[in-house]
Amino acid sequence: MKIPGLPRITGWHPIATTLILAGAMAAFARFNYGLGATTNLSDEFPWGLWIGFDFLGIGLAASGFTIVAAVNLFHAKEYEPIVRPAILTAFIGYLLVVLVLIIDLGRPDHFWHPLVMWNPHSVMCEISWCLMLYTTVLSLEFAPIVLEKLNIVSPIKWIHAVSLPLMIFGVLLSTLHQSSFGSLYLIVPNRLHPLWYTPLLPVLFFISCIASGISMVILESLIFARGGRDLLPTPLRANLAKIIAVALAVYSVVRVQDLLTRGAWHELTTLTYYSLAFYAELLIGFVLPFAMLLLERVRTSRLGLYAATLLVVVGFAFNRMNTAITGLEHYPTQTYFPSLIEVFITLGITAVGFSAFSFIVKYLPIFEPVVAGPRPRKEVVTGRPEPIFIAREGGDLESR
Amino acid sequence: MSQKKAMLIDLTLCVGCNACQSACKEENRLPPNEEKHLSLTAYTALDKYNDLYVRRLCQHCDVPTCVSVCPVGALSKTEAGPVAYDAEKCIGCRYCLQACPFHVPKYEWSSTKPRIQKCKFCAPRLARGLPPACAEACPTGATLFGDREELLIEAARRIDAEPAKFVHRIYGKDDVGGTSMFYLSPVPFEQLGFDSRMGKTPMPMLTMSALSKVPNVLSVGGVLLGGVWWITNRRAKVQAFEASQKKDPTCPPEDKP
Ligand code: SF4
Ligand code: SF4
Numbered sequence: 203m204k205i206p207g208l209p210r211i212t213g214w215h216p217i218a219t220t221l222i223l224a225g226a227m228a229a230f231a232r233f234n235y236g237l238g239a240t241t242n243l244s245d246e247f248p249w250g251l252w253i254g255f256d257f258l259g260i261g262l263a264a265s266g267f268t269i270v271a272a273v274n275l276f277h278a279k280e281y282e283p284i285v286r287p288a289i290l291t292a293f294i295g296y297l298l299v300v301l302v303l304i305i306d307l308g309r310p311d312h313f314w315h316p317l318v319m320w321n322p323h324s325v326m327c328e329i330s331w332c333l334m335l336y337t338t339v340l341s342l343e344f345a346p347i348v349l350e351k352l353n354i355v356s357p358i359k360w361i362h363a364v365s366l367p368l369m370i371f372g373v374l375l376s377t378l379h380q381s382s383f384g385s386l387y388l389i390v391p392n393r394l395h396p397l398w399y400t401p402l403l404p405v406l407f408f409i410s411c412i413a414s415g416i417s418m419v420i421l422e423s424l425i426f427a428r429g430g431r432d433l434l435p436t437p438l439r440a441n442l443a444k445i446i447a448v449a450l451a452v453y454s455v456v457r458v459q460d461l462l463t464r465g466a467w468h469e470l471t472t473l474t475y476y477s478l479a480f481y482a483e484l485l486i487g488f489v490l491p492f493a494m495l496l497l498e499r500v501r502t503s504r505l506g507l508y509a510a511t512l513l514v515v516v517g518f519a520f521n522r523m524n525t526a527i528t529g530l531e532h533y534p535t536q537t538y539f540p541s542l543i544e545v546f547i548t549l550g551i552t553a554v555g556f557s558a559f560s561f562i563v564k565y566l567p568i569f570e571p572v573v574a575g576p577r578p579r580k581e582v583v584t585g586r587p588e589p590i591f592i593a594r595e596g597g598d599l600e601s602r
Numbered sequence: 603m604s605q606k607k608a609m610l611i612d613l614t615l616c617v618g619c620n621a622c623q624s625a626c627k628e629e630n631r632l633p634p635n636e637e638k639h640l641s642l643t644a645y646t647a648l649d650k651y652n653d654l655y656v657r658r659l660c661q662h663c664d665v666p667t668c669v670s671v672c673p674v675g676a677l678s679k680t681e682a683g684p685v686a687y688d689a690e691k692c693i694g695c696r697y698c699l700q701a702c703p704f705h706v707p708k709y710e711w712s713s714t715k716p717r718i719q720k721c722k723f724c725a726p727r728l729a730r731g732l733p734p735a736c737a738e739a740c741p742t743g744a745t746l747f748g749d750r751e752e753l754l755i756e757a758a759r760r761i762d763a764e765p766a767k768f769v770h771r772i773y774g775k776d777d778v779g780g781t782s783m784f785y786l787s788p789v790p791f792e793q794l795g796f797d798s799r800m801g802k803t804p805m806p807m808l809t810m811s812a813l814s815k816v817p818n819v820l821s822v823g824g825v826l827l828g829g830v831w832w833i834t835n836r837r838a839k840v841q842a843f844e845a846s847q848k849k850d851p852t853c854p855p856e857d858k859p
């Protein structure tokens with residue numbers, strides 16, 4: 203069975219290369235001329251697209267801890283095949299976010315300061331620590347895959363010995379900073395629009411990252427399914443979809459309930475810049491995919507799941523961008539739109555992420571966790587999506 | 603520096619002469635042009651509302667939001683009152699700009715080594731026992747410098763003496779947890795651009811409720827997850843044993859510390 207619209211886009215390589223080059227040039231400009239000349243940030247709007255990107259990156263990388271927790275702590279071993287893709291996604295996601303954060307800092311040369319100068323009252327400080335520690339955890343979780351490939355065994359054993367506390371630590375760190383990204387805004391009740399400001403921000407951020415993180419792995423497992431050879435059998439994928447549906451439902455209920463109790467729903471009775479953004483976010487990203495995932499038919503169909511999880515991811519992006527940008531605008535007097543340089547840096551870094559992912563998938567045993575055996579083919583790729591190169595050994599194509 | 607210092611700004615006395623800004627600019631070696639808004643080169647500015655002038659400047663809050671959000675402690679509340687800034691520590695995250703409830707800190711956007719700029723409450727002058735330049739320059743006494751407690755008494759006395767002249771509120775006494783700048787006004791503060799959505803609770807408390815859970819998440823969460831692992835692992839082991847031994851052969855030879 204074929205999945206339409208798969209990302210083996212013709213000409214992906216030239217596109218990625220262009221984006222990365224443009225991004226590098228933009229970054230060069232940013233470092234040479236400073237933030238003022240190259241971004242649309244200002245005293246009134248000190249955080250913009252990049253912070254939004256960080257939210258997105260971290261949220262989509264949430265698969266790293268949910269899947270690891272499910273498989274290794276809750277012993278849902280049947281999900282083993284997606285552990286490595288999940289860890290890889292998270293690892294790349296976090297590295298990129300750290301990179302963007304450093305570009306975003308006014309003093310990138312001081313980026314290490316939070317490690318030695320603490321302020322326990324600062325959410326930002328907590329986030330820096332969590333990011334750093336969790337990226338370390340991820341690199342340790344990822345290291346065995348590389349070492350295995352290189353046939354260096356002894357450190358693997360060493361890592362295995364500490365893997366349990368490591369994983370627990372990783373899950374806790376994730377719980378903390380996923381929600382802390384929401385806590386960042388707790389201190390601006392006077393600035394953030396009531397449709398997004400709520401004392402529950404950390405809770406909402408946490409619930410939604412579970413939905414988006416799992417959606418991300420489902421998307422990957424579908425995209426890299428390579429014809430008939432699925433990473434996960436349909437029933438398992440359907441189970442994951444159920445978890446997403448539950449997370450979406452819990453999120454929507456908490457969100458709506460919160461709007462009602464705070465009285466912020468008044469903002470929704472008229473069509474404004476904000477209410478439109480809100481509706482778009484909640485309907486596209488939460489209600490619609492939830493409704494879809496209720497149907498057995500959707501959960502078990504690849505196309506259905508593809509669409510539903512894509513909606514979750516898009517809606518999630520809406521939500522984070524709305525929190526980081528829309529909700530802080532004072533329409534129409536004070537709005538923010540990223541500058542070209544901001545956009546190019548963001549796109550460039552995103553392209554780096556995708557390229558790194560497909561590169562690593564090609565050379566490391568990510569999608570075939572058991573045997574480190576045959577490595578995937580190369581460049582033929584750019585042509586048609588599916589049929590040709592499914593000739594992976596054992597690939598019983600067009601089945602299932 | 604035993605006593606906390608403060609300033610009392612009586613809007614009924616301000617004539618809008620801008621002497622405070624000029625003096626401030628001279629003291630801080632800033633370009634002497636007159637400015638209407640806070641900026642990198644204006645640590646204080648006058649906002650005009652009909653016939654009233656409202657002096658804006660850093661409030662040097664008692665529980666400063668900016669200090670609480672700064673990840674590296676580049677901002678700090680000093681004992682004498684001023685909220686000080688250390689550019690050597692600052693990483694330029696701009697959280698202070700985002701969070702300050704009075705929109706005070708300004709950023710050197712055009713620099714490649716940008717810093718924050720804001721009123722320093724003339725900390726060096728205070729250390730020498732002098733009043734801030736702006737208070738010294740004020741010709742009408744609209745800005746009065748002194749000990750925090752004494753100024754509060756003075757402010758209350760003024761309201762008592764002429765109850766018809768003032769709204770009965772000393773802004774800054776306990777707003778956002780108290781500040782070092784007290785305002786007396788003849789009209790409600792909401793009409794003068796003071797944000798009415800901010801209560802008496804210091805803003806940092808909003809975050810503390812979340813941050814205070816961190817140790818709990820770590821300890822309780824750790825135990826919980828460890829327990830879950832133990833239970834599910836045991837179950838898995840039992841199942842595996844019952845079936846037959848089919849575990850991964852990676853660990854045996856080496857460690858079991
Ligand atoms: S007014 Fe703003 S910058 Fe000044 S001390 Fe208070 S929070 Fe900090
Ligand atoms: S910009 Fe500098 S002073 Fe402001 S919060 Fe960030 S590190 Fe602290």
Ligand code: SF4
Pocket residue numbers: 625626627629630645646659720721722723724734735736737
């Ligand atoms: S206290 Fe000093 S720095 Fe602040 S406004 Fe007055 S003169 Fe300027």
